[in-house]
Amino acid sequence: MTATLYGLLVGIDEYKSPVPALKGCVNDIDAVAALLREFGAEGDFALELKLLKDAEATREAIIDGFRNHLGKAGPEDIVLFCYSGHGSQEKAPPEFWHLEPDRLNETLVCYDSRDEGQWDLADKELSALIADVAASGPHVLCILDCCHSGSGTRAPLEEGAAVRRAPTDLRHRPVDAFLDGALVNNLDRSGGTPGAGWGVVPAGKHLLLAACRSNETAKEVYEAGRPHGAFTAALLAALRQTRGAISYRDLLKRAEAQVRLRVAQQVPQAEASDPNDLQRTFLGGAIRQQRPHFTLRYDPKLGWVIDGGSVHGIPPRTGDETTVLLVFDLQAKPDTWREPEAALATADVDEVRPSLSRVRLQTRNVPLDQNSTYRAVVVATPLPALGVQLIGEPGALDRVRKALATSGPDGRQSTFVREVGPENEAEFRLKARDGTFLISRAQAERPLVAEIAGVGKEGARAAVQRLEHVARWKALAGLENPGSRLGVDPVEIAILQPAYESGKEVWRDTDPRQAIRLEYRFSSGNWEQPKVRIELRNGSQHEVYCALLWLGEDFSVSSALIPGGTLHLPARGSAAVNGGEPVWGFVPEDKWREGRTEVRDVLKLIVSTEPFDATLFEQEEIERYALTRDAKAAALPRSALERLAARLHFRGLSPTKGGESAPDWGTAELTLTVVRPLEAAEVPRADQQQDLGAGVTLLGHPKLSAKARLVSTTEAGRGLGELGLPAILRDAPDVSEAFLFEAPRGTDPGLGALQLIDVENPETVSADSPLLLRVQSQLRPGEHVLPFAWDGEFFLPLGAARQIDGGMEIELRQLPEPSQTGADVERGIVSSVRILFQKILSSKLGTEFDYPRLAAVSFDAEGKPSYDATGDLVRERVASSERILLYVHGILGDTLGMTSASRTEIMVSSGPPQRIGDLYDLVLAFDYENINTGIRETARALGDRLVSVGLGAAHGKTLHVAAHSMGGLVARWFIEREGGDKVVQHLVTLGTPHAGSPWPTIQGWATTALAVGLNGFSQVAWPVRLLGDLVGAVEAVDVTLDEMAPGSDFLTELGRNSDPNVPYSLLVGNTSVIPAAVETGILSSLLAKLSPQRVLHAATALAFLKAPNDIAVSVASAKAVPEGRALVPQVQEAACDHISFFSSNSGQRCLLEVLQGVGETGPNDDAQS
Incomplete structure (x- = not known):
C-alpha cells in the first residue's frame, strides 16, 4: 500500500495590526510545496498538501488542519507540519507555572491570534495536537521557521531583513482556553530538549526542526531577490543538494552551515521524542533515490522549456554565465547522463521563472522533435557576481565604482562584484563613512572585516579587492551541484x-x-x-x-x-x-x-x-x-x-x-x-583594580573572593538553559538591546557579560559595598544600562550604571547565589555567576535643563511632543488659549510619557477613538528636580512659573492639572498653601500617596518594581521604556522618601490644611502583581532575594502587596484626601498599576473620562473675575 504524505503548510506575511508584517513566509511554504511535489513525482508516496496563507491561517483553521487533515494519517503515512511566521510568547496561567521557569508559554502567532477572544497557538496546544496525530503511528515531522517573543523589528546589530518574532501576548489567558480545556488534566512534561524551547505536553512521537535557539532570532533574508526565512532557505538548499536522502542529523548540520552563510547568531535546533529518530532519513525515507533531471519539452509560446525554475534551485543568468544542461533521449541509461558525447544537445538557460525555465538549444547533428520530450541534466551552473550596495560619501563611492570598472581581467569590469541598487538585491553593503570603508551584509550594521582606512584611490582599490576576496569565499561556501547523483547517498x-x-x-x-x-x-x-x-x-x-x-x-x-x-x-x-x-x-x-x-x-x-x-x-x-x-x-x-x-x-x-x-x-x-574564554583574574582588593579587556576595569572589593572575566553574550545566554531574555527586554529591540563592551565583528557575538568564578562569599556585595566596573563607553541622554542575572528561579536586577568622566561606572549592589552549569563542569569550574547587561532607552526628555521648568508642548504629525520653555513664547501660547491642561510628574521620570499620552488614540466603549489633547487648546508640562528638592519648595516654584506666563490669580482661563504620584502632593500643596486655589479649576491626581507610601527609598521601590517587570508578575503590560524609567530611578542617589513616609511631618501638615474649595478627582490604580504570585509564595521568595538591596523587609513588603495596591501606593492611600470638604473628591479606580497610568488604555481612558466630565469653569471663578 502506497504511503501518503499529509502536509499542513502555514505561511503568514500579512498579519493584522499591531503584529508587524513579514515578507518571506508565503514564499517559504510555496518553495517547500514545490520541493515536495518534485520529490513526490518519483517518490514512494502520494501527496496531500493543505496550504494556509495569510488570512486563511486562522487559529481555528490551523487546529482544524491538524484534526481533520493531518489526522487522516495512518501507521504507514508521513505527517509534515511546516510553519513560517511569527513566533511569540504569552503569559502562562498559574496552572502551567510548574512547567515554565519564566512563566511564559512559547506560541505560534496565527492570523487572528491577537483579536479579541482569540489566542496564539501555544506550545502545549501544539504538543497535544501532535500527540493526537501521532497516536495512529505515522512518521511526524514539524518544521518551525519562527522564534520567540519580540517586536518583529530588527535590532541594530542583528542581520537579515526582518526577524520572525511578535510581541509577547500579555493578556491573562485562562487555562480552559487551551484547546477548549483539553489540557487541564494532562500537564506532564516529557520529550522536551533544551535548545529550541518548545515544550511537548502531552508527548507524541515526532521530530522537530526549529529555526534557532530560544535566545536567538529567526531572520528573513533575500534569496535571488525574493524574501525567505534564512532557516527555510538553508533547509531547502540542503535538501536539494541531497535530493532528500539524508538523515535528520546530517540535515541539521548542513542547514546550520547554510544558515551561517546567510546570517550570524542563528543556530537551528532539532528535537526528537526518541533521539534515535535523528538517525532516520528525512520523511522516514519515503523519497525514492532519484536520478536528478528535468524534462525538456517544446512550448508553442515560449519555445523549449524545462520543468525546473527558481523554486527548484535553478539560478538566474549572471552576465554571460548561465545554467548548462545536457539533453538525452528519455530511454538513455543514467550511467551516460554525464557523458557529453552521448548527449543529443546542450541547453543554455535564458530565462528562469518560478516553476519552469526557457532554454536555448545547441543540437549536435539532428534537430530535436518538437512533439517529443527529453531528459535534461545540469552539468554547469553560473557563479553569480556578488551584489553589493554602495552607500555613504558620494566622492568615495565614485572612486569605488572606478575601481570596480577596472579590476577584472585585462582591466575590465570586475567579474566577482557588481553594484546593485535596492537592498533586497544586495548580499553585502559597502559603506563610506568618516574617512573609512566598512563591509557588512546588506541587512546588517555589523562589520565583517576590519575597516579600511582612507577613502582615496588606494582605499577604494583595497575595498574592491576585499569585496572580491569575500565573493570568492562566499561562492565556494555556497557551491552546490543541483544535478549531482552523489547527493542520493551523501558522503x-x-x-x-x-x-x-x-x-x-x-x-x-x-x-x-x-x-x-x-x-x-x-x-x-x-x-x-x-x-x-x-x-x-x-x-x-x-x-x-x-x-x-x-x-x-x-x-x-x-x-x-x-x-x-x-x-x-x-x-x-x-x-x-x-x-x-x-x-x-x-x-x-x-x-x-x-x-x-x-x-x-x-x-x-x-x-x-x-x-x-x-x-x-x-x-x-x-x-x-x-x-x-x-x-x-x-x-x-x-x-x-x-x-x-x-x-x-x-x-x-x-x-x-x-x-x-x-x-x-x-x-x-x-x-x-x-x-576560548578569556583568562579569569582575581577580584582585586579595595585599593587595587584589574583590567578585564575591552575597555573594562574591575575595581577592588574589600571582601569578595572570586575570579572575574568577560564572556560573550552567547556564552552567558547558555547559562539560561531553555530560557531567553526576559520577555519585556525582547519585545522592543529599538528600545532595548544587549549592551556590548565593544562592537562585534564578523560572526563574533561580542563581549557583553561578566562571569564570576569560584565565588565564595557573594553576600559581601551590597548597596553599601558594591562591586564596581568602569567601562570606556559613553551613554547618550535617555540611555541606561541594567545589570541582571538569572539565579535559577528569578531574573534579578543587580544594580545600575551612571555616567562618569571618560566613560561610565556600573555598580553591582548584590550577587545571586552561584550555580554550576554543564559548561562549567566541562571546564573544571565549581560554580559561577553570569551577569548580563541590557541597554534600555527611557522616556526622558534627553537634555539637561535648569529645573524647575514650565514648558509649552507642541506635537508633530505623529504625535511626538516637543517642549519649549522660552518665557515669552509660553506666555504668548497661554494668552491665545482658553482651555489649558498642565501635567506634573511624580517621583519617577519626567512628563514626557504623560504628554505623549495626550495625543494617543484611546479606545472608548462606543464611538471612534478619542484623544485627551483634543479637549484643550494648550498642553503645559512642569518638570522639576525630584530627588533632593522638598515638596514645599517645588510647589512654590510651580506657582512662580505659572505667574510668569500669565497664569496667576484671576487669570480668567480654565486650567486643569493632571499630577502623577508625588506630583499630586506638589499640586495639593500649591493649591492648599501657595494660592493655587485661585489658579487651578480642577486637580486630577493619579496614584498619589495622600497618606504616604511604605517604601523607604526610591531605589528600594524601583528595584522591586524592576524585579516584578523582569519576571512578568505585573498584571498590566509595561512598555519597556517604563523599565528604563525604573532603571533611571535605581541609578539615582539613594534618597529616603521622608516626606512621603506615612505619618511624616509633611503629610500631617498637608492633612490639616483648610478646604481649598477646588474640585479634586482621585484616580486610583487597583492592579498590582498577579494574585497567584502572592498566593503560591513565589512573590515572597522573590522579595526575600531582593532584601540585600535594602528593600522593605520581605514580610513588610509582602503585607503591603497583599493589600489592594498599585505596586507603589495602596488603594487606601491613593484615596486619602481629608473628609468634610464642600466638594467631595471624586474617586475612580483604574485597572492599571502605578507606572502604567499613561501607557495602558485603562489608565488613559479613566483620565479621559474624568477630564471630559469636568465643566468649563470651577467654583473659584468668582475669585478670578
Whole structure:
C-alpha cells in the first residue's frame, strides 16, 4: 500500500495590526510545496498538501488542519507540519507555572491570534495536537521557521531583513482556553530538549526542526531577490543538494552551515521524542533515490522549456554565465547522463521563472522533435557576481565604482562584484563613512572585516579587492551541484569528540541535536585546546575523490586537512582526515587578545567521481590578501570541476570547454564554533583594580573572593538553559538591546557579560559595598544600562550604571547565589555567576535643563511632543488659549510619557477613538528636580512659573492639572498653601500617596518594581521604556522618601490644611502583581532575594502587596484626601498599576473620562473675575 504524505503548510506575511508584517513566509511554504511535489513525482508516496496563507491561517483553521487533515494519517503515512511566521510568547496561567521557569508559554502567532477572544497557538496546544496525530503511528515531522517573543523589528546589530518574532501576548489567558480545556488534566512534561524551547505536553512521537535557539532570532533574508526565512532557505538548499536522502542529523548540520552563510547568531535546533529518530532519513525515507533531471519539452509560446525554475534551485543568468544542461533521449541509461558525447544537445538557460525555465538549444547533428520530450541534466551552473550596495560619501563611492570598472581581467569590469541598487538585491553593503570603508551584509550594521582606512584611490582599490576576496569565499561556501547523483547517498562528515571513561580517552560522534562547539577546557591550571577527529564516510555505491576545505571566518580557504588536497574513498568506505590525527580548534592569539572569544568556521566537503586538484580553491585570509595565481600560467583544467575551481579566482575562463571530462560531483558542509574564554583574574582588593579587556576595569572589593572575566553574550545566554531574555527586554529591540563592551565583528557575538568564578562569599556585595566596573563607553541622554542575572528561579536586577568622566561606572549592589552549569563542569569550574547587561532607552526628555521648568508642548504629525520653555513664547501660547491642561510628574521620570499620552488614540466603549489633547487648546508640562528638592519648595516654584506666563490669580482661563504620584502632593500643596486655589479649576491626581507610601527609598521601590517587570508578575503590560524609567530611578542617589513616609511631618501638615474649595478627582490604580504570585509564595521568595538591596523587609513588603495596591501606593492611600470638604473628591479606580497610568488604555481612558466630565469653569471663578 502506497504511503501518503499529509502536509499542513502555514505561511503568514500579512498579519493584522499591531503584529508587524513579514515578507518571506508565503514564499517559504510555496518553495517547500514545490520541493515536495518534485520529490513526490518519483517518490514512494502520494501527496496531500493543505496550504494556509495569510488570512486563511486562522487559529481555528490551523487546529482544524491538524484534526481533520493531518489526522487522516495512518501507521504507514508521513505527517509534515511546516510553519513560517511569527513566533511569540504569552503569559502562562498559574496552572502551567510548574512547567515554565519564566512563566511564559512559547506560541505560534496565527492570523487572528491577537483579536479579541482569540489566542496564539501555544506550545502545549501544539504538543497535544501532535500527540493526537501521532497516536495512529505515522512518521511526524514539524518544521518551525519562527522564534520567540519580540517586536518583529530588527535590532541594530542583528542581520537579515526582518526577524520572525511578535510581541509577547500579555493578556491573562485562562487555562480552559487551551484547546477548549483539553489540557487541564494532562500537564506532564516529557520529550522536551533544551535548545529550541518548545515544550511537548502531552508527548507524541515526532521530530522537530526549529529555526534557532530560544535566545536567538529567526531572520528573513533575500534569496535571488525574493524574501525567505534564512532557516527555510538553508533547509531547502540542503535538501536539494541531497535530493532528500539524508538523515535528520546530517540535515541539521548542513542547514546550520547554510544558515551561517546567510546570517550570524542563528543556530537551528532539532528535537526528537526518541533521539534515535535523528538517525532516520528525512520523511522516514519515503523519497525514492532519484536520478536528478528535468524534462525538456517544446512550448508553442515560449519555445523549449524545462520543468525546473527558481523554486527548484535553478539560478538566474549572471552576465554571460548561465545554467548548462545536457539533453538525452528519455530511454538513455543514467550511467551516460554525464557523458557529453552521448548527449543529443546542450541547453543554455535564458530565462528562469518560478516553476519552469526557457532554454536555448545547441543540437549536435539532428534537430530535436518538437512533439517529443527529453531528459535534461545540469552539468554547469553560473557563479553569480556578488551584489553589493554602495552607500555613504558620494566622492568615495565614485572612486569605488572606478575601481570596480577596472579590476577584472585585462582591466575590465570586475567579474566577482557588481553594484546593485535596492537592498533586497544586495548580499553585502559597502559603506563610506568618516574617512573609512566598512563591509557588512546588506541587512546588517555589523562589520565583517576590519575597516579600511582612507577613502582615496588606494582605499577604494583595497575595498574592491576585499569585496572580491569575500565573493570568492562566499561562492565556494555556497557551491552546490543541483544535478549531482552523489547527493542520493551523501558522503558524511563525521565529527568525533573525546570523552573520558575510567581515565581513558574514547572518541564518540557528536550529539546530533547540538551545534558543534569546541571549547577550551581548564585542567591542571592551564587551558587545553579542544580537539576533534574528522572522518569521511562514503555511503554511496561509487568510489569517489574527496576534498575537505576549511573555510575560516577570516575568509581564508585551506585544503591542508587532507595531505595533497584530496583522498580516494572506496564505495561504502571511510577514512580519517589529517592522517588520523586530531584536529585542534583554536582562536588565534591576536584575535583572542583583542577580546574575541569565539570563531565560527565552515568545513566544505567536495566529492567527485574523478580526481581533482583541491588546492585550486585555496586563498589567504583577507587581512593578508594577495593574488598569487596567474590565469595564463596555470595548468589547463582536467575537468569541469577544476575549471569551476579556477573560475572562483579567474572569471576570464569560460564555464565549459570541449575535451574536458564531466565528472559527477557534489558538496556538503557543516559549521564548527571554537570557544576560548578569556583568562579569569582575581577580584582585586579595595585599593587595587584589574583590567578585564575591552575597555573594562574591575575595581577592588574589600571582601569578595572570586575570579572575574568577560564572556560573550552567547556564552552567558547558555547559562539560561531553555530560557531567553526576559520577555519585556525582547519585545522592543529599538528600545532595548544587549549592551556590548565593544562592537562585534564578523560572526563574533561580542563581549557583553561578566562571569564570576569560584565565588565564595557573594553576600559581601551590597548597596553599601558594591562591586564596581568602569567601562570606556559613553551613554547618550535617555540611555541606561541594567545589570541582571538569572539565579535559577528569578531574573534579578543587580544594580545600575551612571555616567562618569571618560566613560561610565556600573555598580553591582548584590550577587545571586552561584550555580554550576554543564559548561562549567566541562571546564573544571565549581560554580559561577553570569551577569548580563541590557541597554534600555527611557522616556526622558534627553537634555539637561535648569529645573524647575514650565514648558509649552507642541506635537508633530505623529504625535511626538516637543517642549519649549522660552518665557515669552509660553506666555504668548497661554494668552491665545482658553482651555489649558498642565501635567506634573511624580517621583519617577519626567512628563514626557504623560504628554505623549495626550495625543494617543484611546479606545472608548462606543464611538471612534478619542484623544485627551483634543479637549484643550494648550498642553503645559512642569518638570522639576525630584530627588533632593522638598515638596514645599517645588510647589512654590510651580506657582512662580505659572505667574510668569500669565497664569496667576484671576487669570480668567480654565486650567486643569493632571499630577502623577508625588506630583499630586506638589499640586495639593500649591493649591492648599501657595494660592493655587485661585489658579487651578480642577486637580486630577493619579496614584498619589495622600497618606504616604511604605517604601523607604526610591531605589528600594524601583528595584522591586524592576524585579516584578523582569519576571512578568505585573498584571498590566509595561512598555519597556517604563523599565528604563525604573532603571533611571535605581541609578539615582539613594534618597529616603521622608516626606512621603506615612505619618511624616509633611503629610500631617498637608492633612490639616483648610478646604481649598477646588474640585479634586482621585484616580486610583487597583492592579498590582498577579494574585497567584502572592498566593503560591513565589512573590515572597522573590522579595526575600531582593532584601540585600535594602528593600522593605520581605514580610513588610509582602503585607503591603497583599493589600489592594498599585505596586507603589495602596488603594487606601491613593484615596486619602481629608473628609468634610464642600466638594467631595471624586474617586475612580483604574485597572492599571502605578507606572502604567499613561501607557495602558485603562489608565488613559479613566483620565479621559474624568477630564471630559469636568465643566468649563470651577467654583473659584468668582475669585478670578
